[in-house]
Structure formats: structure tokens, C-alpha cells
Amino acid sequence: MAHRDEPTEDDLAFTVATVWREERVSCPHPNILQAFDAGALTGGAEEFVRFHLEESGCPYCSAVLEDLRSQQRDADRAHLSGLEDRLLRSTISELRRASGA
């Protein structure tokens, strides 16, 4: 990123909002956001995404991240309920065996 004069907060907010609305040029790919969320990014990439989300407060990427997180929650839940089903079934067959049915 090129060096430039210190912008005021208003300048920055205006610039970020304008760039986001017009181009969304600086938005990282959802895969990058996912990697960031998983803590897999390091150095400049991690700083860039953190700045983009936390300082710029990009609503688009925040929404993408929310989506990724809720998908992850759903996936975890599906995995867990599959596990519970298997446990329940094996418990039932154990009980049947034990009761001699």
C-alpha cells in the first residue's frame, strides 16, 4: 500500500464506504475470510483481513463471515446428531441383547 498523508476519520469512512459501494475492490474472497476465521492466516494477510473487518467494518464481509459461521454450526450439529443416532441405535441393540429379546 502506498504511503500517503494521514487521512481524517471522516475521510477514511467516506473512502471506505465509497470504495465498498462502488467496487468492493478490497474484499477478500470468502475462502480467505474462512481461513481468517479459522485462525489460519498469518502476517500481512491476517492483518489485511482483520483491518478490513474490524477497522473498515465491511458489512459485506461481515455478512459472509456470519454465513460461514452459521453453515459451520449447521454442519457441526448435523455431525453431532448423526453421532447421537448411532449411539442411540447401538444402545438399543445392546439393551435388546442384554434383555434376551
Ligand SMILES: [Zn+2]
Ligand atoms: Zn469486504
